[in-house]
Amino acid sequence: MADFGQPFEVRSPASSANLGPGFDSLGLSVPLYTTLRVTPQARTEVVPLGAELEGTPADESNYVYRAMLLSARRAGLTLPPARVEIETEVPLARGLGSSAAALVAGIVAGNILLGKPLGDETLLDVAAREEGHPDNVAPALYGGIVVATLDKLGTHHVRLEPPDHLGVTVLIPDFELSTSKARAVLPTEYSRADAVHALSHSALLAAALATGRLDLLQHAMQDYIHQIWRAPLVPGLSDILEEAHKHGALGAALSGAGPTVLCFHDTRHDTARLHSFLGSVMKRNGLEGRILDLPIDTQGTLVRAL
The missing domain is CATH 3.30.230.10 (Ribosomal Protein S5; domain 2)
Structure with missing residues (x-):
């Protein structure tokens, strides 16, 4: 043989x-x-x-x-x-x-x-x-x-290496969104102000993750390059980006091209409030899906x- x-x-x-x-x-x-x-x-x-x-x-x-x-x-x-x-x-x-x-x-x-x-x-x-x-x-x-x-x-x-106590909560809606469709809505040119905003915030985000500054994530994760353009494709995204930090999230972002939304959380704290908030956003927008807490x-x- x-x-x-x-x-x-x-x-x-x-x-x-x-x-x-x-x-x-x-x-x-x-x-x-x-x-x-x-x-x-x-x-x-x-x-x-x-x-x-x-x-x-x-x-x-x-x-x-x-x-x-x-x-x-x-x-x-x-x-x-x-x-x-x-x-x-x-x-x-x-x-x-x-x-x-x-x-x-x-x-x-x-x-x-x-x-x-x-x-x-x-x-x-x-x-x-x-x-x-x-x-x-x-x-x-x-x-x-x-x-x-x-x-x-x-x-x-x-x-x-992920910072201590940094966990991930993902909201995975029950609908698909192709990367090609999500890229098609992006502009071909950006202003200098938007470019500076993107460069400064991505640098701050990398530095915050490298040094464990979880307190900076909410500010560092702001984005004008892709999320505001993709928000109409993902019902409730704008609400989550603007309000998740009030419900226990350290920061929030569209995951890749979407429609999944990612929130960082502190693993020392309960995520029930965050889950409740994400669930209410889905319900308000007539969506169904899964909410998962995951380690990195x-x-x-x-x-x-x-």
Whole structure:
């Protein structure tokens, strides 16, 4: 019997990008996972599992498998055949980095199948160039809070360990919002005042997260670059951004392109008031959804032998 190699599992977390003013450059990971089980064999099989992936391609056109091919292309090698089973806890098109988790998991899985010719920095660069920005893929790969840039010279990042007592509350509405639609409403030009506001607040936010200044988050997370333009696409968003701090949130932001909304909270304090407020905003706007308290995932993408 031919030996095709050891089966393995790759698990990549969901992520929340921007965190207000850190547009396309700042994100964190949360413990909702996309998991691949890869078994080397004589022919390729792609097997999406579970209700969340119902209707996604069960062949080589699947996004995860195409991500695996990106590793082979960067390495200049041919991807060996394998059975790839895909499961996810990350809701699709909700602003929680479902595509980034799939992309990173696929790129990492492809690299393992190839014998690991690519290092982590190269894997990040492959993922960021495919997405067009590193804000989701960097925390999906490394975990924690990550500040990252993408330019002609490469992808560069700084990973921050989450401050003590910083927790995340997410409101996940029961409707989808595509990234392309959310980007289409953004202006093509900004005023100098808006640019200065974005630069100063993103810098303050990164510094506050790096030094544990939870008291600054409410102020640092203000944004004029994307949230005010996307607010009409997410009923109740403006109310949450303006009032969440009155109900126990340390700060609030649209998660990625939305419609999920992220609030930071202090884990030493009860979140019942915040949950009640978020629930009332949903009810007022005729929406249904889930409200979850989550820690920040600090492990990023994990690989284990099966």
